[in-house]
Amino acid sequence: MGLHKILKIVALLLSVAGIIFLAMIISKGDDAVRATGAGVDGFLYVAYIIFALVLLFVLVFVLKGLAAGNIKKTLISVGLFLAIVVVSYVMASSDVTGLPLVDGAPISESGSKWVSTGLNVFTVMAVLAVAAMVFSGIKKVTK
Known part of the structure; x- marks a missing residue:
């Protein structure tokens, strides 16, 4: 399985998880989220994972470009x-x-x-x- 297919599957899974957590936040209502922050944790974890993956790929490709250039x-x-x-x-x-x-x-x-x-x-x-x-x-x- 190529890297492109793996990345597409990971992106699909993270986007589905993000949609599910967003639906949970919306279903709780504004007042409940403001008062307790309920449902926000999962949404933030998805964002942290995506941010870490982006940083990892940027670092890998920058170092790869440095070595080649x-x-x-x-x-x-x-x-x-x-x-x-x-x-x-x-x-x-x-x-x-x-x-x-x-x-x-x-x-x-x-x-x-x-x-x-x-x-x-x-x-x-x-x-x-x-x-x-x-x-x-x-x-x-x-x-």
């Missing part, structure tokens, strides 16, 4: 990304003044630094993406 270029790209993260972390601010959270609890300096790092990484990556698009457009026009 040019691993040197991939490692250089990952290294450059990690360098951007390190530089962004060094440049990040850990200032917590004026940063109340929704529940009123103060944010830690470490949390503030990581949020600032994320914003810096996003900004650098956005600028690089725009520059790559502009460069590609200019290169295409000149040819």
